[in-house]
Amino acid sequence: MKASRWFSCARSLAALGLTLHLLAESPSNRAWPQFRGPQAGGVDDSEALPISWDVESGTNIRWQTPIPGLAHASPIIWGDRVYLTTAVKPGKSELKVGLYGDIDSVNETEPQQWRLLALDRLTGSVVWNVLGHESIPRVKRHTKATHCNSTPATDGKRIVALFGSEGLFCFDTAGKLVWKKDLGPMDAGYFDVPSAQWGFAGSPVIHDGRVIVQCDVQKGSFLAVFDVSDGRELWRTPRRDVPSWSSPALCTEGGRTQIVVNGWHHAGGYDATNGKELWRLDGGGDIPVRTPIVANGLIYLTSAHGKVRPMRAIRPTASGNITPENPGTTNSAIAWAHARQGNYMQTPLALGDALYGCLDLGVLTCFDAKTGAIRYSERLSRNGEGFTASPVTDGRHLYFASEVGRVYVVPAGPTFSVVSTNSMNETCMASPAISGGTLFFRTREKLVAIGKR
Secondary structure (H helix, E strand, O other), X not given: OOHHHHHHHHHHHHHHHHHHHHHHOOHHHHOEOOOOOHHHOOEOOOOOOOOOOEOOOOEOEEEEXXXXXXXXXXXXEEOOEEEEEEEEOOOOOOOOOOOOXXXXXXXXXXXXXXXXXXXXXXXXXXXXEEEEEEEOOOOOEEOOOOOOOOOOEEOOOEEEEEOHHHOEXXXXXXXXXXXXXXXXXXXXXXXXXXXXXXXXXXXXXXXXXXXXXXXXXXXXXXXXXXXXXXXXXEEXXXXXXXXXXXXXXXXXXXXEEEEEEOXXXXXXXXXXXXOOEEEEEOOOOOOOOOOOEEEOOEEEEEOOOOOOOOEEEEOOOOOEEOOOOOOXXXXXXXXXXXXXXXXXXXXXXXXXXXXXXXXXXXXXXXXXXOOOOEEEEEEOOOOOOOOOOOOEEOOOEEEEEOOOOEEEEEEOOOOOOOOEEEEOOOOOOOOOEEEOOEEEEEOOOEEEEEOOO
């Protein structure tokens, strides 16, 4: 081969390599734009994540950045930015974790600052930290909750943050406030004891230039859609159900796009264009927390607390009232169901032909995602710790964080084992994010980036 031809081929290969690198590094390939990432699925299988790390020694720790305030909102990612919300007040806020049933509230009467931060994804440095709102909280919070539980969402141009009772706020990528909406007091407390206020936790979703918000509260519940550019309300559908901590999900199956919501008396689907009810489902756990997920051509719904805790797979073509005789019964709209295998705190995770659901007690159940058959049901830990954060996966392993900050790594597949346990050395209530082969954990006081170094 002549030298000139060899150099020409080399230049072409180099250009191709650069192009592939840029494609791999494009913002859309690194996006984790909402709670639990795309479609709330919790999956990014583009790169393998470490299965072990050490926060103290720095092994497989890319960076650690202190974060002010107290919040359970998860990080979201677009391009080279990580966005995070928090609520800041003077002194250290009380937080009580663990397996307990108290319905107590924390009444904080001092002003709080709801803030949005942008961090550099590669270094962890704070790019900007802006004030969104400052006031005395309009609603009390639960002893295990915060005044900033809702995860923000982004479309790469705007970041939308739901600061609970303080309102819905939209910022640009420079941190400038674009618009805000007062949605009224968001009291998602205990339906049976209205004086027990617990705060709010539903997260917004951005889809097709619209912001979707589910607000199931003590009074005046609704599902609404707003224009992401200016905050105009496009439609609002009233709901009648108990307060919920769930977030809405999008499902585009069967020739229609619907918004799916969880609930006790009214889980269901709504037409995404106009808010018209498509189907509804009554019965389940009486404190709905977990977000619906869509995979394998099915909608997975679960809730727990009270007399039953169903895990169900709904067909997206469901129509009308699909409520069965009992929570474990199927019909033409319900592909499979278990009356006593549902989750309370954690959103399940679908990977391939498996569905994983974990109880707040740490019992992990693996279902056949298409038939509902149980492949295993095993305990992650016998340390008596609670599990609130929802799991995520790189397609090879699943990551479950306990409230005390121990992360249990479980291989994907039909056989159960715990291949490693890693301590974050802090309370961990927020669900992690994944991007670019890095796992981002929000602990009580830090954001930690975990990846091979």
